[in-house]
Structure formats: C-alpha cells, structure tokens
Amino acid sequence: xxxxxxxxxxxFEAERLxxxxxxxxxxxTFKMLVIKINGNLVKKTDYDSAVVKDGxxxxxxxxxxxx
Amino acid sequence: xxxxEIRTIMQRxxxxxxxxxxxxxxxxxxxxxxxxxxxxxxxxDVVSESNLNRQFYFRDQIGEKKIPxxxxxxxxxxxxxxxxxxxxxxxxxxxxxxxxxxxxxxEAFDRADQKAMLIETIxxxxxxxxxxxxLGMAGVGLNDTIHCRQIDNMYICGDEVSEIxxxxxxxxxxxxxxxxxxxxxxxxxxxxxxx
Numbered sequence: 001x002x003x004x005x006x007x008x009x010x011x012f013e014a015e016r017l018x019x020x021x022x023x024x025x026x027x028x029t030f031k032m033l034v035i036k037i038n039g040n041l042v043k044k045t046d047y048d049s050a051v052v053k054d055g056x057x058x059x060x061x062x063x064x065x066x067x
Numbered sequence: 068x069x070x071x072e073i074r075t076i077m078q079r080x081x082x083x084x085x086x087x088x089x090x091x092x093x094x095x096x097x098x099x100x101x102x103x104x105x106x107x108x109x110x111x112d113v114v115s116e117s118n119l120n121r122q123f124y125f126r127d128q129i130g131e132k133k134i135p136x137x138x139x140x141x142x143x144x145x146x147x148x149x150x151x152x153x154x155x156x157x158x159x160x161x162x163x164x165x166x167x168x169x170x171x172x173x174e175a176f177d178r179a180d181q182k183a184m185l186i187e188t189i190x191x192x193x194x195x196x197x198x199x200x201x202l203g204m205a206g207v208g209l210n211d212t213i214h215c216r217q218i219d220n221m222y223i224c225g226d227e228v229s230e231i232x233x234x235x236x237x238x239x240x241x242x243x244x245x246x247x248x249x250x251x252x253x254x255x256x257x258x259x260x261x262x
Contacts, residue, residue, distance in 0.1 A: 034186050064230045
C-alpha cells in the first residue's frame with residue numbers, strides 16, 4: 001500500500017497495517033504520540049484496532065517533555 | 068493594523084491555557100500585554116525557587132500557589148483582565164468544563180504523558196478549536212531550530228527534539244522564544260477571525 005506519513009510518501013508490502021504495526025515497521029519507539037489518520041484522531045486505546053490502508057494520510061506527532 | 072485595532076479585537080477574545088509554568092505563564096503575559104479580554108488557565112502547582120529561571124513569578128511569591136500568584140502578576144499589567152483560574156489538576160473528566168467557551172487553547176504542560184492526554188482530550192472535546200502546542204525548548208542557542216508547524220487545527224511551536232534533562236535544562240531565553248511564539252500564533256489566528 002502507498003500512504004503519506006508525516007507529509008512523506010511511503011510504501012509498505014502489506015495491504016493494511018494496524019497503527020501499532022505501522023509504528024513497529026517505522027521503528028517509532030517514542031511512547032507518547034498523537035496520531036491522526038485522514039484528519040481523524042486515533043486514541044491510544046485504539047492503536048491495535050485502527051487500520052492504515054492504501055491512500056491514507058497519516059500524521060504521527062512525537063511528544064517530549066518540557067514546558 | 069494599529070495597536071488600538073489589535074487591542075479592540077483581543078479584548079473580545081477568550082484564550083485557554085493548560086499549565087502556568089514556563090510556557091503558560093509567559094504566553095499569558097504576552098497576551099495580556101496586548102489586551103486579551105478573558106484568560107482561562109489551570110495549574111495545580113506552587114511557585115518554587117527553581118521556577119524563577121524561566122517562569123513569570125517573583126522571589127517574594129515562592130511558596131504561593133501559581134494560579135493566584137499569576138493572577139496578581141497579570142492584573143498588575145491589565146486590571147481589566149477577566150482572569151478565570153483553576154487551581155487544579157487537569158484530567159479528561161474536567162477538561163471540557165474548564166475550557167468550554169475558549170476561542171483558542173494553548174497546551175503548556177511539561178510532562179510528555181500529560182501533553183498526550185491533553186491533546187487527545189482537546190481534539191475529541193473541541194475538534195474545531197485551534198490548539199497551540201509547545202514542544203521542545205530545552206537548552207541554549209539553536210535559534211534556527213525553533214519553528215511553528217501546522218497539522219490541521221494544531222500548531223506546534225518549538226524544535227520538537229530537545230528533551231529536558233539535567234544537562235539540557237529549560238531556561239528563560241529559549242523557553243521565552245517558544246512561549247512568545249505560541250502567543251504570536253494565538254494572536255495571528257484571533258486577528259484573522261475578526262469576530
């Protein structure tokens with residue numbers, strides 16, 4: 001599948017991936033994230049069930065401490 | 068736009084700020100200086116000596132709760148400010164009640180897990196309200212890495228990489244840049260609405 005991840009085009013062999021599978025595939029190890037698929041928030045509790053498929057626009061924001 | 072025109076618009080606006088620490092207290096100060104009408108701000112913490120290297124509090128306020136201390140400081144700039152302070156810990160169950168009625172919300176927490184909780188809750192409860200996030204402001208120098216980037220209704224201010232630590236402390240110069248960048252983004256958005 002072809003998706004846009006953080007404004008960059010990316011290709012994956014799988015036809016669809018759960019959010020957790022996507023994070024693992026991209027080695028995104030940060031624990032605190034905000035994730036949106038096609039403009040819709042994906043809550044942390046849904047990272048196993050929410051699915052990324054061909055054509056999706058995914059935003060992953062890494063949160064760090066400070067403020 | 069003249070300052071009078073800016074002030075006339077800002078005076079009709081309500082800004083919510085989550086956190087009254089390094090980002091929150093300084094962002095609030097900048098907005099109050101240009102005539103913000105109503106501020107809703109929440110923090111459960113107490114002013115401590117270590118805060119003075121970056122937060123908008125004074126030595127004689129050490130030991131006071133931040134919300135009443137910040138109210139004192141802000142009213143000295145503009146006694147007409149409608150200051151709505153919440154001396155409490157923000158959690159998913161009270162965020163909607165605290166921030167309802169805000170034209171825009173500023174995220175100014177320090178812990179990453181709290182930032183995640185707040186952002187998720189705001190995106191769920193107030194999906195149409197612009198959210199200005201502070202992310203990455205530790206250390207010294209590196210002015211060029213501080214930016215503002217937009218994702219849908221979220222505006223992220225900071226360098227997005229510098230985690231705070233003993234050898235990378237958050238201190239006034241750089242924290243001030245990010246907090247004022249947040250205030251600048253808030254102002255830009257509020258002035259463009261012209262409601």
